[in-house]
Amino acid sequence: MSKKIILASASPRRKHLLLQLGLDFTVDPSGSEESIHLHLPPNLIAVTLAENKAKDVARRHKDGLILGADTIVVIDGLILGKPRDKEQAMEMLSRLSGRWHSVYTGIALIDAKTGGQIKDYEESKVKFKNLSQREIENYINTGEPLDKAGAYGIQGKGSLLVEKIEGCYYNIVGLPLFKLNTLLAEFGIEIL
Numbered sequence: 001m002s003k004k005i006i007l008a009s010a011s012p013r014r015k016h017l018l019l020q021l022g023l024d025f026t027v028d029p030s031g032s033e034e035s036i037h038l039h040l041p042p043n044l045i046a047v048t049l050a051e052n053k054a055k056d057v058a059r060r061h062k063d064g065l066i067l068g069a070d071t072i073v074v075i076d077g078l079i080l081g082k083p084r085d086k087e088q089a090m091e092m093l094s095r096l097s098g099r100w101h102s103v104y105t106g107i108a109l110i111d112a113k114t115g116g117q118i119k120d121y122e123e124s125k126v127k128f129k130n131l132s133q134r135e136i137e138n139y140i141n142t143g144e145p146l147d148k149a150g151a152y153g154i155q156g157k158g159s160l161l162v163e164k165i166e167g168c169y170y171n172i173v174g175l176p177l178f179k180l181n182t183l184l185a186e187f188g189i190e191i192l
């Protein structure tokens with residue numbers, strides 16, 4: 001029998017993406033602090049945050065494969081996490097307007113029984129259209145930006161801000177499914 005997957009995330013997006021794959025899993029969100037390690041390159045920041053979440057949850061389980069993930073938006077060498085308020089969402093969206101940025105999602109998988117772990121990340125690039133002040137304000141008023149890295153959600157009305165992308169779409173939503181499948185295979189879990 002293959003290992004039970006435990007999603008170490010409170011993100012409804014990640015849950016929906018896993019459901020979409022028909023995987024059997026439970027959810028046990030991590031309480032791990034998302035402190036940012038500024039001395040690391042962005043890919044390693046995403047991986048470290050994902051690892052912290054998975055490790056935190058792994059401590060509570062004797063069995064199962066713990067999946068932690070973290071998504072960050074990077075532009076101008078700055079890490080954009082979730083905006084703390086509308087003003088910060090405004091700042092983030094103004095910076096993203098008309099330009100390309102990168103979205104990194106780090107993934108960490110830990111086998112709670114053996115302690116065996118794999119860490120990896122995916123990078124996608126996103127080009128925003130030029131946004132008017134009015135569009136930014138209207139978008140913020142949808143309420144979508146507040147719980148999302150970079151203050152937008154490509155899967156919602158945020159899709160109207162995105163001109164084009166390069167790379168994995170699901171990585172931008174919060175879980176790179178193509179990459180995840182290759183990592184699960186290393187633990188003997190085959191979806192197809």
Ligand SMILES: Cc1cn([C@H]2C[C@H](O)[C@@H](COP(=O)(O)OP(=O)(O)OP(=O)(O)O)O2)c(=O)[nH]c1=O
Pocket residue numbers: 008009010011012013014029030034053069070071072073082103147148149150152153154155158172173174
């Ligand atoms: C860029 C972008 C981010 N996001 C979301 C994905 C993540 O849920 C969130 C980034 O925050 P994360 O810290 O990665 O995740 P989370 O706090 O929602 O959940 P947990 O820590 O429990 O795993 O931003 C979108 O939904 N759409 C997007 O287009």
